[in-house]
Amino acid sequence: MDSLTMRPEAIEAESFRIIDKEAGEHGWPEAEWQVVRRSIHTSADFEYAGSMVFSDGAVAKAVAAIRSGSAIVTDTNMALSGIGKARLAPFGCRVSCHVADPDVAEAARHEGVTRSIAAMRKATANPDNRIFVIGNAPTALFELLRLVGEGKAHPALIIGLPVGFVGAEESKNALAATDGSIPFITNMGRKGGSNVAAAVVNALAIIAARA
Template sequence: MNLYIKNPMEIEDKSMDIIEEVMGDTHFTEEETIVAKRMIHATGDFEYRKIIVFKNDFIKEAKDSIKTEGTIFTDTKMASMGINKTALSKTDCKLKCFIDDERVLPLSEELGTTRSACAVDLAVAEGIDMFVFGNAPTALFRLLELVKEGKVNPRFIVGVPVGFVGAQESKEYLREFQIPSITTVGTKGGSNVAASIMNALLYMVVGR
């Protein structure tokens, strides 16, 4: 007797059917719903349908950005690893995570801040303007400081840091900016959530 589904795509399709049944009457557009379902699929948490905030035409701006050549910053290697490389390879974009860059540790010691925040400085210095945050609120805060200083104008920000110290506040602060963004309300988020958002966008642009 076959007790469980074994085909990967069949498992995903069944999961999405279950999520669709629970989504109910949300305020999301069709494309926003696609992103939300991918986030729920990544976490197994239906609560996400109530805490996702899209701002300033995020999906259109992110899709348009992905269609052009550029580099996408991720705050963690975990977020970078979770982004579908087959789909990414169909674009002219690449990923960059500076957390292990040899310049980061001495800079963080000099400035008395986190490596994640210093990684943002390096990204901005290299002209990167697409940003994905799933873990580090200090990095998101630092990016927004640089925005205020006129040193970077992000094309889009995925801002879903997770945790109890600064995560909620960093996302609230991001929502004050007129930047295309997606955030979650409260403490929930994570590198897997950030990757799921990027995958949803990539699948819309280039397919699987």
């Protein structure tokens, strides 16, 4: 087949066929594999087959949260851009990101914290926000976990995929060490990113849209 004349849907199907073949015996249940596979698809990195971690029943709970129209909030505009809104619109899921909001910049200055932390505080102050997607900032994930611990945030799902060399791994270890009462999807190690975080949301939305 010539990739230049293939439809996008056919390219995606062929990509998934290649990933399935090369991943071999991965041991993931079907639902989790759809999330892991889309993460590999967006990164071309098979490490995610070994590094992703789901709390018990996270995919089923995430799908239920999407189907009930939970608002989604991200830590970066890149993750916001990568999330397919048309797929989420029928469920009534709004998607937003506060990191570039003028009042967040002002609050960050006033409180002496990063804009990522100030944006997470603003996000949790709105109880409609139930799905938290963190693809970049370890400080955003640490702050969210702190707010959860203090009973000030009640997420239906945390997608925690910060990337980088300072704090990213530690923030995801902290998320994975929670008791699972808040469903989470994360990965171990330094990798991650807004692109992978968006891919996880998109995979969940596709599952949610199925009968």
